[in-house]
Amino acid sequence: MNRVRLLVLNAALGPLDYSVPEGMALDHGSVVIAPLGPRQVTGVVWEADRLPGGEVADQRLRPLVAVLPVPPIAAALRRLIEWTADYYCAPLASVARMSLSSGAALKGGGTITEYRLSGTVPARLTAQRSAALAALAGRQGTMRELAAIAGVSEGVLRGLIHCSAMEPVQVSIDRPYAPANAEYAAPQLNDTQRQVADELINAVQQATFAPFLLDGVTGSGKTETYFEAIAEAMRRDRQVMVLLPEIALTENFLKRFESRFGAPPVVWHSSQKQSQRRRAWRQVASGGAQVVVGARSALFLPFADLGLIIVDEAHEISFKQDDGVRYNARDVAVMRARFEQVPVILASATPALESLQMAEAGVYRKLDLPGRYGSATLPDIAIVDLREQVPPRGRWIAPPLVTGMAARLERGEQSLLFLNRRGYAPLTLCRTCGYRFECPNCSAWLVEHRLSRRLACHHCGHEVPNPDRCPECGEADCLTACGPGVERIADEVAELFPQARVAIATSDTLSSPERIGAFVEAAEQGAINVIVGTQLVTKGYHFPELTLVGVIDADLGLEGGDLRAAERSYQQIAQVAGRAGRAAKRGEVLIQTRHPDAAVISALASGDRDAFYAAETEARRHAGAPPFGRWAAIIVSSETEQEARDAARAIGGAAPRLDDLAVYGPAPAPLSLLRGRYRYRLLINARRSAALQETLRNWLSDMNFPAGVRVGIDIDPYSFV
Numbered sequence: 001m002n003r004v005r006l007l008v009l010n011a012a013l014g015p016l017d018y019s020v021p022e023g024m025a026l027d028h029g030s031v032v033i034a035p036l037g038p039r040q041v042t043g044v045v046w047e048a049d050r051l052p053g054g055e056v057a058d059q060r061l062r063p064l065v066a067v068l069p070v071p072p073i074a075a076a077l078r079r080l081i082e083w084t085a086d087y088y089c090a091p092l093a094s095v096a097r098m099s100l101s102s103g104a105a106l107k108g109g110g111t112i113t114e115y116r117l118s119g120t121v122p123a124r125l126t127a128q129r130s131a132a133l134a135a136l137a138g139r140q141g142t143m144r145e146l147a148a149i150a151g152v153s154e155g156v157l158r159g160l161i162h163c164s165a166m167e168p169v170q171v172s173i174d175r176p177y178a179p180a181n182a183e184y185a186a187p188q189l190n191d192t193q194r195q196v197a198d199e200l201i202n203a204v205q206q207a208t209f210a211p212f213l214l215d216g217v218t219g220s221g222k223t224e225t226y227f228e229a230i231a232e233a234m235r236r237d238r239q240v241m242v243l244l245p246e247i248a249l250t251e252n253f254l255k256r257f258e259s260r261f262g263a264p265p266v267v268w269h270s271s272q273k274q275s276q277r278r279r280a281w282r283q284v285a286s287g288g289a290q291v292v293v294g295a296r297s298a299l300f301l302p303f304a305d306l307g308l309i310i311v312d313e314a315h316e317i318s319f320k321q322d323d324g325v326r327y328n329a330r331d332v333a334v335m336r337a338r339f340e341q342v343p344v345i346l347a348s349a350t351p352a353l354e355s356l357q358m359a360e361a362g363v364y365r366k367l368d369l370p371g372r373y374g375s376a377t378l379p380d381i382a383i384v385d386l387r388e389q390v391p392p393r394g395r396w397i398a399p400p401l402v403t404g405m406a407a408r409l410e411r412g413e414q415s416l417l418f419l420n421r422r423g424y425a426p427l428t429l430c431r432t433c434g435y436r437f438e439c440p441n442c443s444a445w446l447v448e449h450r451l452s453r454r455l456a457c458h459h460c461g462h463e464v465p466n467p468d469r470c471p472e473c474g475e476a477d478c479l480t481a482c483g484p485g486v487e488r489i490a491d492e493v494a495e496l497f498p499q500a501r502v503a504i505a506t507s508d509t510l511s512s513p514e515r516i517g518a519f520v521e522a523a524e525q526g527a528i529n530v531i532v533g534t535q536l537v538t539k540g541y542h543f544p545e546l547t548l549v550g551v552i553d554a555d556l557g558l559e560g561g562d563l564r565a566a567e568r569s570y571q572q573i574a575q576v577a578g579r580a581g582r583a584a585k586r587g588e589v590l591i592q593t594r595h596p597d598a599a600v601i602s603a604l605a606s607g608d609r610d611a612f613y614a615a616e617t618e619a620r621r622h623a624g625a626p627p628f629g630r631w632a633a634i635i636v637s638s639e640t641e642q643e644a645r646d647a648a649r650a651i652g653g654a655a656p657r658l659d660d661l662a663v664y665g666p667a668p669a670p671l672s673l674l675r676g677r678y679r680y681r682l683l684i685n686a687r688r689s690a691a692l693q694e695t696l697r698n699w700l701s702d703m704n705f706p707a708g709v710r711v712g713i714d715i716d717p718y719s720f721v
């Protein structure tokens with residue numbers, strides 16, 4: 001190759017051609033540095049015929065600067081990048097960036113300095129030094145990591161280094177991870193689990209594209225079963241990617257994985273330290289990382305030899321990314337499996353309707369685990385009609401739930417109260433003048449957080465200290481909290497049962513791996529009597545003593561403009577119900593609602609999942625909604641309301657008139673002001689036959705907008721805010 005075309009990692013630039021200096025060895029997929037004006041850019045060598053670009057004469061081409069010391073991006077991943085950009089109407093460069101997401105890793109190997117105990121005992125032993133010496137026996141890590149492990153400041157450690165009690169060690173970035181062992185602690189599967197595992201193992205052996213929907217009730221052993229497929233991939237020296245919907249779930253997964261395979265998997269997510277990401281990325285690319293578990297951003301990692309993909313809790317909407325490249329990691333995972341020619345397992349107790357439909361159509365193979373493992377049975381579910389069982393004024397836990405909790409406390413068992421609302425109260429208002437605390441940047445109320453004494457916007461992060469008087473009328477002691485959040489429910493529990501140990505489990509309280517670890521340990525050891533939590537605790541956890549689940553407000557999820565609201569409510573409540581009675585003791589679930597006759601609620605109460613899905617399927621078919629038709633959204637935003645409105649109207653005015661495609665709007669988005677930007681949206685409902693993406697691209701490509709206007713496309717949107 002003496003002339004190459006680059007996909008440049010800058011969405012504002014198109015493909016660019018360069019000449020290749022003498023002696024520079026390149027392949028398609030090579031990651032290179034190229035000159036651009038006075039600067040340099042990173043790019044990937046791409047097949048020229050797949051990237052239409054302007055033809056520049058050979059003699060005018062500038063030479064590439066360097067090839068980066070990483071393996072080329074493989075063809076399968078290049079095809080996935082193209083597919084994703086095309087399907088989600090996103091710039092190729094933005095998608096490719098997700099594969100090259102550790103800038104430091106691209107620069108090659110290197111060393112970092114870690115520390116460990118030297119065996120020398122310091123002459124002066126303070127309490128902190130003794131604690132550090134005890135905690136750090138056998139440990140090695142960076143200063144910051146060791147300080148966290150020992151619970152002392154870095155200053156204490158520096159003191160220990162100074163007196164030679166600790167010594168530095170140079171560590172390679174590319175050092176391998178501790179190998180996991182497929183046979184380390186294999187469980188005895190029951191017959192159903194065995195059959196399912198054998199099918200999955202067989203698919204790993206076949207090493208070809210095979211999508212599975214692993215549909216098993218909560219506590220049926222889905223994880224244990226797909227672990228067998230992972231074991232088979234390990235035996236064959238092929239890499240595995242496991243996607244989880246939330247970082248908070250990885251802690252728990254790590255523990256289980258380690259007890260099954262003798263070593264933890266490699267973790268990948270966006271809040272890791274740069275040094276961790278750098279090592280993980282390089283080990284993924286070189287093939288040294290056997291099993292990688294991560295949030296959706298792991299999806300585009302450049303695996304050397306991927307053999308299996310697993311998407312756990314595959315129904316979760318957090319697999320949908322709503323900014324930057326708007327993609328659904330569950331769907332892209334299936335496409336990746338197709339390009340890589342490997343099996344993919346979507347595991348869930350409450351599959352997305354789209355996934356069930358694919359199984360019905362014979363595209364996915366459905367594997368069922370219909371019963372809980374061992375002697376555990378599914379919990380009894382009952383409805384508490386809040387119109388009859390009225391909680392006292394200013395309280396939200398109705399009498400039957402109070403009675404149930406009292407019985408659990410008596411028996412030393414645990415209760416879990418679920419309310420998907422962080423903070424203390426979702427709205428604060430002034431009793432004197434009616435003033436409501438609203439976010440200046442978003443059309444949303446400020447949520448009171450009593451633990452951290454502030455009012456906060458959950459959309460943009462704006463916060464103010466908890467006020468003691470009304471900013472409007474100046475009156476003191478006139479502010480009232482309206483409605484409950486988890487903190488308020490926890491207060492109520494404390495008032496009802498002063499002796500109970502209550503833990504709040506939300507993204508505010510479980511904000512780090514250490515905090516999550518401590519929470520899980522406390523819950524497992526019975527040091528917590530009542531957990532009050534958001535959706536964060538509805539899945540993945542297995543607390544044997546947890547026998548009562550109370551849903552504080554089952555109607556909450558049905559509010560708001562979400563097209564899948566019924567399905568999502570069903571999934572969330574079924575998942576949280578699934579935390580009850582997972583071991584020997586039977587579980588009970590009480591669902592508080594004002595609409596006991598709603599289809600979702602009665603399906604949950606009667607345990608008739610099929611009836612719910614059947615009704616929901618009919619409703620979707622009738623509305624031409626996914627999976628029967630397709631949705632897309634165009635979101636227009638600007639810092640000035642007028643500009644956003646005008647641009648949205650112009651787009652609406654230019655809408656194509658087609659038989660198989662209907663355009664609704666423009667209308668102000670439900671969150672019409674978000675992070676200081678005014679937003680309008682158009683919704684497109686298309687038949688399956690319509691060339692949706694092409695139509696959208698043609699429609700918008702000829703239009704020009706003022707510089708401050710942003711126009712985004714959301715294919716298969718989930719959230720309509």
Ligand SMILES: Nc1ncnc2c1ncn2[C@@H]1O[C@H](COP(=O)(O)OP(=O)(O)OP(=O)(O)O)[C@@H](O)[C@H]1O
Nearest residue numbers: 187188189190218219220221222223224373540542
């Ligand atoms: N064959 C088995 N041998 C021993 N323990 C098992 C077996 N199958 C399942 N278990 C145990 O039963 C519990 C539930 O299993 P697991 O977590 O795999 O189910 P799940 O279907 O993934 O659950 P959920 O979807 O509710 O999170 C776990 O504690 C697990 O270790």
Ligand SMILES: [Zn+2]
Nearest residue numbers: 439442457460
């Ligand atoms: Zn805000």
